[in-house]
Amino acid sequence: MTDTHASAFRTSACRTLDLEQQAIAALSAQLDADFDRACQLMLDCRGRVVVTGMGKSGHIAGKIAATLASTGTPAFFVHPGEASHGDLGMITRGDVVLALSNSGETSEVTALLPLLKRMGTPLISMTGRPGSTLARHAEAHLNATVAREACPLDLAPTSSTTAALALGDALAVALLEARGFTAEEFALSHPGGSLGRRLLLKVGDLMHQGSRLPQVPLGSPLRDALLEITRQGLGFTCVVDEQGLLAGVYTDGDLRRTLDQYADLRPLSVDDVMTRPGKRIGAEVLAAEAVRVMEDNRITALAVVDDQGRPVGALHMHDLLTSGVI
Template sequence: MTRDSTASTASSALRDSARRTLLLEQQAIAGLAKHLDDAFDHACQLMLQCRGRVVVTGMGKSGHIAGKIAATLASTGTPAFFVHPGEASHGDLGMITPGDVVLALSNSGETAEVTALLPLLKRMGVPLISMTGRPGSTLARHAEAHLDAGVEREACPLDLAPTSSTTAALALGDALAVALLEYRGFTAEDFALSHPGGSLGKRLLLRVGDLMHGGARLPQVPLGSPLRDALLEITRQGLGFTCVVDEQGLLAGVYTDGDLRRTLDHHSDLRDLKVDDVMTRQGKRAHPEMLAAEAVKLMEDHRISALAVVDDQGRPVGALHMHDLLASGVI
């Protein structure tokens, strides 16, 4: 057998192994649906009624999954944090208060560091939700609500390394978080408040009024102005356009760099032109409370690079350029 054929055979075997793993984990997640029962509803109610935080705990691989579940709950409207069960027995139990709910993960339901917390939690009167692969386990029997995350077998060919079981626990944790999110009516803006530093937060929190140029930076000329004045205003403000306002101060139209190119195509002499003759009447406009992300879509849909920002009466109060959106990180 040549080196190339050996490499090809090895690659095929590796891909086959990967496919078997993915299929087994897919089956593990699909099997969770039949485990959902009244206990899931009860677990959700315990979390919804919780006056404190949901404390998620687990040891080893289950601990890693528990940490992710806690983070997902916290970012979707359910205050939560992770406590290491080993550290809890050595002082960190003080992080748990009588108003909290504990969600404990253990595939066997017999993890010593986790079951050691049972008497202490009972004494504090803290409700316990367990997530295990064995409904008859110690942890399951002492919980107020038990979530069955059992799988037929691990994806590991030795049926030893936590693979399918941790994937199932992670998916069940997501199911909990999403069920609570939808029940609470949690919105995209609520989500963004938990992510103010990321690009998602910027897209969902920033509004046009936060980015627009107003006051002396607002380019505008009155109706009837010579085209020359409009061009000087565009140059002075450097935003690529100017608002054109009527006698009441309402937006009558805009004159843009694009309008100038069209004007040059159709007029050989610009000296006697009024801005009224060549402006884009009305023009696309935004409002200060509009999400910046909506302004981006408006610009993209109409292939423009700037917007006039008007108040409820239609008076210009600001100007927004695509460069402002780029600089803010919205795009």
């Protein structure tokens, strides 16, 4: 491949990206009161938002439905051709229909208009022609007009589908904010992914507890603390006082410092060399927060304590790695 060809490829790509960027930028000026009405119709919907579209608009409609569903607005996609042959039964009176068609005249979509009107199902349209059939019969019309397609023939849906996708995202985010949708709620619809693990898993779900909790009492010989660290294999041990409260921790890092400072370890107790009061975290804290604490303090393990400050578990960076939190 010659440099000339490579340059031509990049020139074409840049032209496409510029045209699509312009199409998205123009959407802000096209937003009007109909966008507010569309949002309110969706917020007031007692059923689900049914998104439909044909061809390339159908692909965009499917993505918009998925984005709405994952951000707090129950939604699903219905193919308009299938709707006319039985799938219209999936739409109820309590639903709202969002129909996409760049021309606003797509026959498979406009064929649904009499049926939706008869059912009393509110219609929101998203088209590139505000005067089209679909736009005129909708309770709210979202103007997705673009100056031209990025395709040099001005034929293939490119800028228009990009604009529709962006407008769909704008709808979803506006509704998300209006509902006060939280990160935890988002994670509930993504439990299988790394995002869900980061947002749903708590320290208590991952910590070592019971016999796997490394701890020694205050006054213990340093040798006992080292044996406990070795036995549990977490790189540290909790040191507890007479009331069972966490007094401090002794870590692999503390051991290196001890070796630098003392020629003879035999007379030392753990009290002499432990870190007070030691980094700690609660069992109900999100595991993602434990990652931040470890990274900020450059440590690889944390003592987990209850409300009174008693050790109830131990968390190691390896646990966060294997669980997929990081």
